[in-house]
Amino acid sequence: MSREINESKKDKKNKPKVKDYMTTDVVVVEPEDTVEEIAKLIEETGHNGFPVVEKGIVKGYIAARHLVLQDKDELAFKLMSSDITLADRDMDLDDAARLMFRKGISKLPVVRETGRMAGIITNSDVIRSQIERADPRKLRKFKKVLEDVHNINLDIEKGEVKVNELIPTQKNIYEDELEGRIYELKKGLAEPIIIVQKPDKMILVDGHHRAVAAKKLEIDKIEAYKLIIKEDKTIGLEKIPKKSGISNLDDIKIIDYAPHPIGRLTKMYGQDNQGE
Structure with a gap:
């Protein structure tokens, strides 16, 4: 029983974390940024939304849909979603993926223990993690076949x-x-x-x-x-x-x-x- 518990702890320890796959170079906007500025940022980056950050702390999230029919001088903090879901850097990546699926979101801002912005995890990052974890099995199979056949x-x-x-x-x-x-x-x-x-x-x-x-x-x-x-x-x-x-x-x-x-x-x- 003790061995099973130890193996379970080892598996949990070895599971990939959000911090292993998140993007740290994140484009953010400030609460006082205007609709015009955010629209320009969308055009320049190709992103459809951004975390709203003030002094390193995530305050909300603003997406392209929030800008529709709004005055160009309207401010981000008046339009953003403030009730947002965040991930911790040390959260298991699988747990973050489940959270994104259940909430129907494609991007999850990541914060440090202090609450400060650390990065962002996306659906693409989750897919990439699954691809990388699947490879070693195929690799070991090729290795074994070549070693057995050619000694x-x-x-x-x-x-x-x-x-x-x-x-x-x-x-x-x-x-x-x-x-x-x-x-x-x-x-x-x-x-x-x-x-x-x-x-x-x-x-x-x-x-x-x-x-x-x-x-x-x-x-x-x-x-x-x-x-x-x-x-x-x-x-x-x-x-x-x-x-x-x-x-x-x-x-x-x-x-x-x-x-x-x-x-x-x-x-x-x-x-x-x-x-x-």
Whole structure:
């Protein structure tokens, strides 16, 4: 029983916190800012709302909808929502996500123990956390397969790799999936790719759509999990590019006449009810 309690405490301790994923560079407005000033800020930043902060303390939240039909000189503190939900920096991220879902809000101002503004957590941050936590399982699976098949030991590192140096192992990708990955990269949501790294080459194992999306966006480097082979040993993955006639990302064919298989499956099972 004691062991179960200790493991439960350990799991809780290791859970990601709001402070691990929140944005600290937050655009805020002051109570005395006018509708005209806030409207200009919306246009400049592309945000649809801002925390209203006075001397570091969150006083409310003002959104674009609060500005509709208001005089340009009207002040923020007269229009803002003052009954707002806040998150603590040390709150479990999962708890913050549940709170956002229940309240129907997409942004949650984060405060310190003193009540001062610390940052903001958004739906995008929550999605990013889920993506990053899902990756290690896939990574461990690849690692185990390669080690078992080739009788080698692999080290794991995480870091940026140069997009133009990636050697693909997949000759086709789907246009609809590529468009989705481009959107994710623009929003900072794309999960890391997985590569096998040898002293003289980087072999792309998982994330071909992401890698091509990065290249199309002219992104020089992309986040990756690296399975590092230090031994001078050839693995099966190295033979695929030569057999398939591909040597770089430009050689990958983009299929634009068929949807990604996942899309086809969801439609087959009648799950194409988006927007209902």
